[in-house]
Amino acid sequence: MGETLLSGFIAILAGVAGVFAVFWGLNALTERIGGTFEEKFKPWVFFGPAFLVVAVFLIYPFFDTIRASMYADRFVAGERPFVGFENYQSVLTDSETWLSLLNNLQWIVVVPALAVLVGLVVAVLADRLPAKRESIVKSVIFLPMAISFVGAAAIFELIYKIEPASRDQTGVLNAFLGLFGIESISWYGNTLTNDFALMAIMVWMQAGFAMVLLSAAIKGVPQETIEAAHIDGATEFQTFFRVVIPQIASTIVVVLTTILILVLKIFDIVRVTTNGRGNTQVIANYFYTFFEGGNYGRAGVVVLLLIFMTLPFMIINVKRFREQEATR
Amino acid sequence: MPGREDDDRELIVKITRNRAWRPLTAATALALVAVACGGGDNGEAENGDAGSGEAELAESGEVTMLHAFTGEEDLAGLNAIIDAFNEEYPDIEVLQEGSNDFESLARTRIGASSAPDIILHPQPGLLEGFYNQGVVQPVDNIVDVDQLESDAVGGLLDLVTFGDELYAVPVRLALKSLVWYSPQTFEAGGYEVPETWDEMMALTDQMASDDVVTAPWCIGIESGDATGWVATDWVEDILLRSIGPEAYDEWVAGELAFSSDEVKGAIEEYLVPIWTNDDYVFGGQEQIARAAFGDSVSGLLSDDPECGLHRQATFIEGFIEQNDPDAEFGTDYDFFYLPPILEEYGNPVLGAGDFAALYTENPAANTLIKWLTSPEAGEGWAAQGGFLSPYAPVFDGSVYPSDSSRRASEILAGATSFRFDGSDTMPGDVGSSSQSGSFWIEMTDWIQGNQSLDDALANIDELYAEVSG
Numbered sequence: 001m002g003e004t005l006l007s008g009f010i011a012i013l014a015g016v017a018g019v020f021a022v023f024w025g026l027n028a029l030t031e032r033i034g035g036t037f038e039e040k041f042k043p044w045v046f047f048g049p050a051f052l053v054v055a056v057f058l059i060y061p062f063f064d065t066i067r068a069s070m071y072a073d074r075f076v077a078g079e080r081p082f083v084g085f086e087n088y089q090s091v092l093t094d095s096e097t098w099l100s101l102l103n104n105l106q107w108i109v110v111v112p113a114l115a116v117l118v119g120l121v122v123a124v125l126a127d128r129l130p131a132k133r134e135s136i137v138k139s140v141i142f143l144p145m146a147i148s149f150v151g152a153a154a155i156f157e158l159i160y161k162i163e164p165a166s167r168d169q170t171g172v173l174n175a176f177l178g179l180f181g182i183e184s185i186s187w188y189g190n191t192l193t194n195d196f197a198l199m200a201i202m203v204w205m206q207a208g209f210a211m212v213l214l215s216a217a218i219k220g221v222p223q224e225t226i227e228a229a230h231i232d233g234a235t236e237f238q239t240f241f242r243v244v245i246p247q248i249a250s251t252i253v254v255v256l257t258t259i260l261i262l263v264l265k266i267f268d269i270v271r272v273t274t275n276g277r278g279n280t281q282v283i284a285n286y287f288y289t290f291f292e293g294g295n296y297g298r299a300g301v302v303v304l305l306l307i308f309m310t311l312p313f314m315i316i317n318v319k320r321f322r323e324q325e326a327t328r
Numbered sequence: 329m330p331g332r333e334d335d336d337r338e339l340i341v342k343i344t345r346n347r348a349w350r351p352l353t354a355a356t357a358l359a360l361v362a363v364a365c366g367g368g369d370n371g372e373a374e375n376g377d378a379g380s381g382e383a384e385l386a387e388s389g390e391v392t393m394l395h396a397f398t399g400e401e402d403l404a405g406l407n408a409i410i411d412a413f414n415e416e417y418p419d420i421e422v423l424q425e426g427s428n429d430f431e432s433l434a435r436t437r438i439g440a441s442s443a444p445d446i447i448l449h450p451q452p453g454l455l456e457g458f459y460n461q462g463v464v465q466p467v468d469n470i471v472d473v474d475q476l477e478s479d480a481v482g483g484l485l486d487l488v489t490f491g492d493e494l495y496a497v498p499v500r501l502a503l504k505s506l507v508w509y510s511p512q513t514f515e516a517g518g519y520e521v522p523e524t525w526d527e528m529m530a531l532t533d534q535m536a537s538d539d540v541v542t543a544p545w546c547i548g549i550e551s552g553d554a555t556g557w558v559a560t561d562w563v564e565d566i567l568l569r570s571i572g573p574e575a576y577d578e579w580v581a582g583e584l585a586f587s588s589d590e591v592k593g594a595i596e597e598y599l600v601p602i603w604t605n606d607d608y609v610f611g612g613q614e615q616i617a618r619a620a621f622g623d624s625v626s627g628l629l630s631d632d633p634e635c636g637l638h639r640q641a642t643f644i645e646g647f648i649e650q651n652d653p654d655a656e657f658g659t660d661y662d663f664f665y666l667p668p669i670l671e672e673y674g675n676p677v678l679g680a681g682d683f684a685a686l687y688t689e690n691p692a693a694n695t696l697i698k699w700l701t702s703p704e705a706g707e708g709w710a711a712q713g714g715f716l717s718p719y720a721p722v723f724d725g726s727v728y729p730s731d732s733s734r735r736a737s738e739i740l741a742g743a744t745s746f747r748f749d750g751s752d753t754m755p756g757d758v759g760s761s762s763q764s765g766s767f768w769i770e771m772t773d774w775i776q777g778n779q780s781l782d783d784a785l786a787n788i789d790e791l792y793a794e795v796s797g
Contacts, residue, residue, distance in 0.1 A: 074460075074795075075457075075460045075461045075462070077462075078460075078461060078462030090794075094764075095764075096763075096764040162618060164610060164611030164612070164615050164634075165611070165612075166542055166610075166611070166634070186614065186618065189614070189617065189618060189776055191778065271553065272552070272553075275552070275553045275555065275762050276762065276764075277555065277762075277769065277772055277773065277776070278773075278776060278778060279778070281764070289761065289762055289763045290763065291432065292429075292431060292432045292761070293431075293756055293757050293761045293763060294431075294435045294457065294756075295757070
């Protein structure tokens with residue numbers, strides 16, 4: 001154990017120092033050559049290694065995934081034979097695929113919207129508190145962000161737990177329902193509630209992120225515009241919806257799309273709770289189940305599906321940022 | 329995974345904040361990569377002389393071993409085996425590594441040509457997959473196959489023999505055909521240990537009408553991402569007793585369909601009456617999929633017992649001890665052999681176990697494989713408990729620390745036929761995966777009430793056909 005820690009520590013030190021040395025050395029080299037050469041090549045010196053990392057760990061695997069998706073999952077004489085688009089056919093005709101897609105759609109409709117809604121309400125209300133209390137409230141709401149998905153799922157296990165009728169209910173929700181004589185609900189087992197029970201975990205975790213960015217945006221709204229609205233006789237609600245919201249609209253979209261991309265890739269929460277049972281399957285977990293079983297062909301198809309679903313939202317997000325940057 | 333999303337976001341925030349940070353971000357990223365690459369120095373196995381005839385054995389060297397043990401007791405047991413090995417071969421260093429994610433790790437290592445020397449397989453199905461991939465080494469020329477054949481529990485070697493060659497040696501067995509109960513409950517209710525399935529059902533009926541226990545059976549099949557395996561064990565035990573070991577073999581091999589009259593009929597006649605009867609199962613049918621298998625056994629032992637019977641393998645004793653450290657075998661809890669259904673099939677026994685297979689040509693690893701086939705190899709682990717020797721016919725039973733192990737070993741040695749856990753022997757996709765259509769998933773979906781038994785069995789058949797086609 002101690003040995004492992006030590007070697008890990010040395011590796012980190014050596015890694016950081018090594019990388020620093022590489023950048024410093026290359027930089028010194030270009031400076032030494034000087035002239036227009038330095039002007040031209042300096043950006044490459046800094047950009048190059050980063051590009052190399054992305055190429056090796058992102059671009060190459062992407063194309064390798066496309067290749068893998070066209071080879072069979074079964075070995076024939078020690079090899080995976082080329083099967084063309086057979087895996088695509090198999091995945092696209094599997095009802096589980098469509099169930100996962102439908103569930104992912106449900107997730108991306110519900111979670112970002114709810115997280116932004118909760119984040120916005122907290123941001124607006126906290127804005128009216130004295131500075132010290134505001135920071136306390138915001139810290140508490142932000143806290144779940146620091147918890148891992150698996151940890152959050154474990155916490156919610158205590159909330160959703162259901163015991164046999166002959167025992168006392170230990171799950172918070174069911175114990176609460178019991179106070180009113182309502183029968184316990186199997187939150188993860190019931191196909192009507194399980195998707196939403198899982199989404200609630202994500203909303204709980206992401207509302208803090210939404211709140212922080214939206215709160216900053218609200219504080220950035222010029223006070224004059226709000227005062228002007230008040231002088232013109234606008235009510236609080238009118239001011240909020242017609243003056244504040246339009247001015248923070250771009251931030252709302254950025255927060256929405258960022259959470260949306262995260263939600264598209266939702267994996268951990270589903271994996272450790274229902275593992276896709278009871279019609280809760282999502283694309284990322286569906287992919288991992290194939291991957292784990294060594295079905296790299298079909299896993300490849302599913303992951304490509306996920307990439308192409310994520311891509312448009314990434315593009316929107318980057319575009320938005322560029323526009324925002326330009327206006328600043 | 330959670331880290332990555334956060335990084336994306338951090339990156340976005342950073343970029344908007346200050347452009348000057350960019351080179352540094354890149355440098356950090358590169359440093360992390362360097363660390364990631366530098367960490368894994370596994371080293372390729374050195375190729376020995378792999379000629380025909382006797383394999384080369386070495387008395388020194390290094391052996392890497394990958395296994396699925398993560399529990400404290402299992403690890404202690406494995407270490408006891410390794411210690412005993414090192415006493416005899418002090419110059420061979422065994423580097424063992426266990427992982428929860430054993431299966432994907434094994435695949436990745438093999439795919440990257442950095443296979444460990446030895447993999448301990450809990451599932452012969454996965455081993456067969458690797459055999460088809462052509463990456464496993466036969467062990468015929470290392471061990472004395474004839475001796476092994478006579479020492480090991482019958483039928484065990486067939487599981488790891490592919491194309492006339494032996495590809496692994498058994499290390500440990502677990503006995504699955506057991507029903508656990510509390511002698512105190514039995515005394516309170518005046519119950520007797522049943523000798524036949526009918527007697528067991530009569531006992532179930534009696535318990536259901538008495539007030540001694542809340543319900544006759546505790547059944548729990550929840551087990552994280554392996555949820556459902558308990559259900560497959562029940563089905564296997566019932567099939568062995570109702571359609572017989574030969575039909576069982578056909579069923580495991582995919583020649584006898586899940587939806588066939590034999591298999592479906594047996595499930596409907598023997599499993600369904602217990603599992604779907606809310607009076608027979610603690611918490612009712614709906615509780616089955618919710619209860620964690622390790623917790624469900626706790627219903628047996630309490631002042632006000634929730635149930636009287638629990639069908640589970642030998643290893644559940646560890647969970648009983650965990651739930652109630654003071655409980656003693658024989659007085660607080662005990663087990664009986666899951667009774668036979670049809671007399672013609674005698675007393676079949678369902679079991680599971682771990683096999684050691686060889687993945688490289690490393691003379692030191694050959695030595696370990698050969699050493700593992702001596703019945704005494706397991707004595708260290710046996711003395712710790714949670715271990716049954718696969719060499720039950722010749723194993724020294726006095727080594728076992730408890731009556732429970734000794735009695736289980738007797739049941740094993742006295743069985744008319746031994747069969748390995750069928751779901752572990754089927755192709756991994758069908759028998760032990762959580763993809764839709766698998767044995768685990770479909771049985772769980774059925775007992776949760778999300779689909780009919782007919783649909784569940786048809787779905788498994790469909791996946792099996794797809795996988796073998």
